[in-house]
Amino acid sequence: MKVAVIGVGCTEFGELWDKSFRSIFLEAGIEALNDCGLEGKEIGAIYVGNMSGGKFIDQEHIAALIADHAGLAEFGIPAVRVENADASGGSAFRQAYMAVASGMHEVVIAAGIEKVTDSVDPMGILSTSVDQEWERFVGANLPALYAIIARLYMHKFGTTEEDLARIAVKNHKNAVHNPKAQFRKEIKIEDVLSSEFVAEPLKVLDCAPLSDGASAVILANENTARKLCDTPVFIEACTQASDYLALQCRRDLLTMRAVSKASRDAYRIAKIDPEQIGVAEVHDSFTIAELLAYEDLGFAKKGEGAKLIREGEVEIGGKIPINPSGGLKACGHAVGATGIRQIVELVLQLRGEAGKRQVDAEKALALNVGGTGATAVVTILSR
């Protein structure tokens, strides 16, 4: 059964000091319902991506909390929280997709939310996505592991810190035109290179921020979608793959096997080649992660990803624009909300509603990654 996205909503991403976990969820959900003219009680089920309500705000059982505050507990609508580190949003989207594709539900909502600024050590909490006993124990956090990948990549392929910096510069440039973005401000290569080291060779401006934010999308089967919506965006494929959790267990540190597996499966199901993708939102939690994504998604050969950024191919107007929203780097990374936020951006792009950051594309791809790549979710959308 074909499944479409018919409504999208997203809060601004950033340090939302004046807003609570409860309020940002509602903001995104109501925007998505209004977008497709639904009241809410038509929803068959709620899937919420959230990495760590327990650690960030000391609240578990958040799916029920959300159903309650959305007024949907009144109708008994089932809600479930999906956790896959920062791939929670993408994973929730996939669960929602399967619920409709299977015929179980006609209309469902997939949402993502994270409130990080109410906690003392957000990076420490994000780093619970890596192996606690064999990686965190020896002093490695999430940036340290990506730094180890980056150092090896540069050593093997001759890519430079400047190449990585270009990725951050490009994403900041795109975010200027995104009203929901955390950093709507251009930066220069020198700004990145002169920012402080977080984990050598990665610097502050190689890293996505940790943000508050929520996002929501409404999915429906084809019949319902055509009734409710003039501009349904269809899900051509939504795949997920796993890799070894700890880096040390992987044969090749420079390939995210979960990304290449999930994307190969997605291309096969959607019956397309990577060249046919007109726009992509990828998981640039660190600049090196975006570079690996170029290759593991099949946009460049292994070791040649930097060419795409040097030659402007991944800019808006290039051959394959990547992260027109500003990506995690500049739009912000609200952990569990990110995977859904990527879908929101691509739906706007395919509808032609992306304003000054509009890209001309018929097919779009989203890549949401958990931790250092042990989970990857790939979604292909089309007009």
Place this chain on the structure above:
Amino acid sequence: MVPRFWRKIKYRYDVVGSHCENCGSHYYPKREICPRCRRRGKLRDERFPDEGIILSYTVVNGKIIAMIGLNNGAKTLAEVCADKVEIGMKVKKAFRRYGEDGEAGIIYYGTKFVPSG
């Protein structure tokens, strides 16, 4: 946290991992199932080699954390005690302190690596 640490002591202190007698692979940390052989796998605990090389590294919070390629092909992540390191540098394991649970808590020991010349 004490039992959680205590259970791993043997594997941390001596770098004991798994060797599959069916396919010859070495795994660190120890595994219960050989991912290659599945049901045909024969995993045994084995003390891993003392020496390896630095495959990659970072400096974070003032410490050098490196991916070490052990001489049997397995990899391990560990702190390296040295002023400066580089990719390809030879290292050997050393028993060292990693941290402690506050002033009155237990001390966490484990394996770090030092340059082996």
